[in-house]
Amino acid sequence: MKKYLGILLILTIFNSCQTAAKKENNLQEKYRPSYHFSPKKGWMNDPNGMVYLDGTYHLFFQHNPDTTVWGPMHWGHATSTDLIHWEEHPIALFPDSLGTIFSGSAVIDKDNTAGFGKGALVAIFTHHNPKIEEAKTGLHQYQSIAYSLDKGKSWTKYVGNPVLPNPGIWDFRDPKVMWHAGSGQWVMTLATKQSITFYGSKNLKEWTRLSEFGNEVGAHGGVWECPDLLRFETPEGDKWVLLVSINPGGPNTGSATQYFVGDFDGTTFRSDQKDIRWMDYGPDNYAGVTFSNTENRQILMGWMSNWAYANTVPASSWRSGMTIPRTLSLQKVSERWLLVSTPITDELGAWDTQEKGGVQVKNGTDDWSKYIGEANGAFELSFALDKVATFDLVLSNGKGDELVLGFDEATNQFFVDRSKAGDANFSPTFIKRTVAPRILDAETLTYRLLVDRNSVEIFADGGLSNLSSLFFVEQPFDLLMFRSSTTVNVRDLRVKVIK
Template sequence: MTDTTIHPAGSAQLMSRPALHYTATNTWLNDPNGLVYNQGVYHLFYQNNPFDNVWGNMSWGHATSEDLLHWTEHPVAIACDEQEDVFSGSVVVDEDNTSGLGTLENPPLVAIYTSAFKEGSGLQGTQAQSLAFSTDSGMTWQKYAGNPVLNRGSAHFRDPKVFRHEGSDGAFWVMVAVEAQHQQVVLYRSDDLKAWEYLSTFGPANATGGEWECPDLFPLPVDGDPDHVKWILVVNINPGAVAGGSGGQYFVGHFDGVRFIADTDSLVQASADGTVNLPDCLWLDWGRDYYAAVSFSNAPNNRRIMIGWMNNWDYANSLPTQPWRSSMSLAREVELTTINGLPRLVQRPVLSPGFGRNIHTVQDMEVGSSPLALPDFDTAQVIDADILPGTARVVSLTLFGATRLSFDAATHQLTLDRRNSGHTTFHEKFASTESAPVVLEDGILRLQVIVDHGSVEVFAQGGKVALTDLVFPGPGSVGTELSAEGGTATVRKLTVSAVS
């Protein structure tokens, strides 16, 4: 990534490009697409406008990495044309060349994407699933001549996530896609990625106040036990997420090769008027800016690694950055852990060993109303903290001099408040506070906070709770400090690591 600076609209302040989060050099990006690991390289494809820094001309951008932290941008992989925009989808490594688009000696990478057909095309107004393939490790792509390979005649059938499944009758491909405006996930199977047979439908369920998008379906062992496996169905929704606008929900259940059946404890009962209490649903992230999250195919050692779009459709086209607009989240490894007797996702950012440099450590220090000053944020930093709230009513970490992350001991709510965080007026829905329920463990609040130029990602209690928000500090917005209100708290250990 090129380290450049920009002038936000209406401001003289210089704002740096994110140091840790992927951005396109000078264009727009949104949903991560086709996340795949192949021959030692992680491939990140994504929705991209090659010609501007606002949404439009949807094509697949492309970046690669060997460590999920340092990314190299490549030319557009799959471009829109006069017939179609190239919407979201996935990539598989066709090891057995079931598609016939490569060879056994050189298996193809096959992209399954949504063709959004334009006015004037033979299928205008519909969305259907198409293929593109690569025989040079994902560096160049060719659209399949027989596209589309799956067409329901629908205007909102999109976002196919495809994976290889070993069933009782052998191995086959499974596609998980959405009928977005019906709040349904639809499943299909195929032997060759070209001919598809309908399997089943899931939904509507839980949060249904907007369009369902970007589904994902994958197995995870519970507490690392290979004999106890559950399936996770991720469904992103816009609008209607827990913090407002865009967000990602998930269900825990079982997949038998035909249908996904959610566990009863994953389902929220609607009230008499049909509404659902959104905090009762299962959310990938409680912040405003983690959406369209999907996982990598073929990640080594059976790891399940996800990346989301760090933005919200409420204000996505208005972000005060240029020449780029929008970024990806950090990669997150997800696991399934028993929490209060139920299997639930835990997410941790993928940070390589020895990541950053330790620039500040605090141990066994009591903190009260007089704040404990920490290093200023002149670069991206990671804060790891174990805090005993003690007699304090509220424990707060102030970032950028004005962004407040606080834990309320009475309500057990962790809240990120960006209402006074510099540039907030570029859109009426941006200034906000986001909260998530957090349960102390042995009386300890454990936080990992990744602060980059333009964002805050919070992982609480070892990743049991995630909360992500964009933040655009104003002029002079520097300074980091920890404080307690209504009593004293004890910092058992706090470490600040800087990343240039």
């Protein structure tokens, strides 16, 4: 009998420990996104080295595995076949005697130009030397390379690093490399203080300065970072887009990404653009770059946070996630070529799509909660209005949290108000209400939002006006109200729920 009671006591304690562990795990995971990538543990910021190889997308990322705040940078590594379901792998690149591993890119060296092997995967990254002596001289950042012969499973750093020494520039980082067929060379797009400098190389090891862009154009409220040079085919011929992240100085304060439309001849990027154009007006889409080796398709992912408060957002064992991958394209609006972003969810079989058709809302509120009740806070919703009108979408839950988003016709702005969406007081720099101008002058308005357990991404007017925002609720949103002070006709209402 005593033996039986002893076993029963042990089982009771074991079950109690399991329950406590499960509760603790749920507490730690309460802000974990459902379909956006986030690291298993530790800190994450910029996406790095993104490349498509043999049916697999490789995402490397700025990573501090030992704590949930920014620190000694490594390259974390994850892969996916559909850009939604990710498998995290062991760390790819560790700090060494040359410094920590800052942002960069990866290419497939199909013709063995570097001599590491035909089809080698080559990473080009910034070494950041934290030693005080180097920092005082401004020579603490320089570019290095590493290569993989087993599709990214293991990496060897080049013995001749750094391949591009610092010429005396304090901010000298974030190389994005591409092959430019017209000039028969690798082209590196590099952030250099508040400009972008282009370098060329035949072998990824020896680099020559080509040109510089940006000193007198664009936004200059902060340092320029994480550039990317993209080619688009248009009816008017090839157009080139230069992405430049800036911190601070964004349209809603803090971090953001601007872009320039122009031409590139293999040596010089030129643009006649006089206005400042933002890829995403939301506060939580930064350092976004595209995957290489995707032929003519440009697929971008960004870091879903903002340097104004990134180190202080609620977290437990991990901190930060990525945006939904987006396909980029160009659209001509009023004689301006503008960048368009659309989420890749259209092509994924992981979504259960429900067609809801049309709804007429007469001077009041329509309850759409039934459409998202089973989504557990992770869904996509889209619709169109036959006529532009002010409207609110109010997401809420049983705890009284509210996220309000919509369009204000008086100011011609889309907006997100997260002031009551859970914890919004962890930092005085956390931006409570953000806005984006309506760029398209059309009578019909289209609206698309992706909601995850801690974020919303809005793609309005087909992806011309975008807003990406974090929020921190402990209980998923399961209530949704559509409000308008006028009668509006809602058509093409669709809901997609992640399976």
